[in-house]
Amino acid sequence: MITCPKCGKLAKENVQIYNDNLRKQNITISPVIPVCRLCGAEVTVSNTCSTGEIIVINGTCGSGKSTVAEILQDKGYLAIDGDCVIQSVRHKKGIKQYQWDELINEIACEIDILSLFGESFVLSHMILPGDFEKFIEIFKARNLRYKFILLKPEYQTAVARCQTRTCHTSITPEEWIKHFYDLLVYDNDNVDIVDNTNMTAYETAEAILTLPCRRNEK
Ligand SMILES: [Zn+2]
Helix, strand or coil: CEEECCCEEECHHHEEEECHHHCCCCCCCCCEEEEECCCCCECEECCCCCCEEEEEEECCCCCCHHHHHHHHHHCCCEEEEHHHHHHHHHHHHCCCCCCHHHHHHHHHHHHHHHCCCCCEEEEECCCCHHHHHHHHHHHHHCCEEEEEEEECCCHHHHHHHHCCCCCCCCCCHHHHHHHHHHHCCCCCCCEEEECCCCCCHHHHHHHHHHCCCECCCC
């Protein structure tokens, strides 16, 4: 059910899911902020995802997760990028501050919206081990099969790939990546760790596509 505040009930053909105006310039994925194609107003979507497959690409800045997500988007996956989720939360709240849990709630909400338009999703987002179960619960509640990938190139490779980007303004990329590189340690049978140090983004995407899906039994 999609409702425009001006036009009323909308068919999904009349909805623009991604808001390109709020896109960050360094990626091709835009925030999921659905608007009415007829009048441009933001619409409300009430829907709960109940089937499908999600590929989660976790990793630090410089791990290549957004680039791989862009490639999967080109292959037809509906994409959610963590930086875009931050944009969406800031947009909705009207202030810059946000909590990690607000991002997780927004991601669940975006999966529900996107599920009106397809059944294959990709999420690129840095997920700390302490939050892993929260995501698995979200997938389980939506009957989603999942692949949970941790992209972990060698530390120096991540730093080199991150040099051109401004991940954080108050500290250097080295410190920023080191901090999270050390936190992103998974010892979990349901997480596939991919060392993409010597792989292109396309090779990484292909390797991820060949990995098996997991399904949490309800
Ligand atoms: Zn409208």
